[in-house]
Amino acid sequence: MLRESLRYPLGGDGAAERIIVGGGLHVVTAFVPLVPLILVFGYLVRVLDHVGDGPAAFRDGTPPGFGDWRALVVDGVKATLVILCYVAGPLVVLLVTLGGASELSPETLAGTASIAVLAGSTAALLAALGVAYLLPAALAGYARERRLRAAFDRSLLRTTATDARYFVAVVAAAGLLSVAAVLSSLGAPRSVPRFVGFFLLFYAEVAAAALVGRVLGESVPAGENVPAGRTEAG
Known part of the structure; x- marks a missing residue:
């Protein structure tokens, strides 16, 4: 399944165009954030x-294109809202912990208060790991139904x-993205211009999404608990 996911971004006749557009968006992000x-x-x-339809999407071998930019913007905005909602909790815990620590004197931090700071930091870290683990499923839930509330479906989450397969897929996807992020930041190999890393990062993002999305598609078959209007942007 990992091999299929790695081949997935390069499938179809428009592979080069998709990688160029996606990587180009990352390049632009360096100048126009978000x-x-x-x-x-x-x-x-x-x-x-697309991959939520199961193995058939991989047999087709052609990822979706960048057409219908209006729908792309709508999905992007809603996905951003989902991400912000999920990261809000850990971020608040971290900010409160750091804010409280900044108001303490070094002498106080060396005492009992340091335990509270450590506990708050640990709680923020654990919450962040939980969010990172569930976020792909939340985004896949939205992708299936095109409704924000689907991203917070407790039953799906x-x-x-x-699901052991989901755990393995998330860990593999995280590893793939980490390697791509390191390579893109280093511009490796050294003989390759650094901006090429942005295109590598986009390739890894698509492969990671394909990997996690397929596992979820097989775990929760398409059409299950999905309303008839799943393709609507509302």
Whole structure:
């Protein structure tokens, strides 16, 4: 399945165009923060929807294109909202912990208060790990139904969180993205211009989305608990 996911971004006749557009959006992000990433998020939602149909999407071998930019923006904005909602909790805990620590004197921090700071930091870290684990399932839930509330479906989240295949897929996807992020930041190999790393990062994002999306598609078959209007943007 990992091999199929790695081949997935390069499938079809328009592979070069998709990689150029997606990587180009990452390049633009270096100059115009966030806005181009909304389009990337929208495209990844489209990928999650496509591979959610199961093995047939991989047999077809052609990822979705960047067409219908208006729908892409809508999906990107909603995916961004989902991400913000999920990261809000850990971020608040971290900010409160750091804010409280900044008001303490060094002498106080060396005493009992240091335990509270450590506990708060640990809680923020654990919450962040939980969010990172559930977020792909949440985005896939939105991709299937095109409704924000689907990203917070407790039944879907509970089912996927305890699925061993989902765990393996998330860990593999995280590893793939980490390697791509390191390579893109280093510009490796050294003989390759650094901006090429942005295109490598987009390729890894699509492959990771394909990997997680397929596992979720097989765990929760397409059409299950999905209303008839799943393709609507509302």
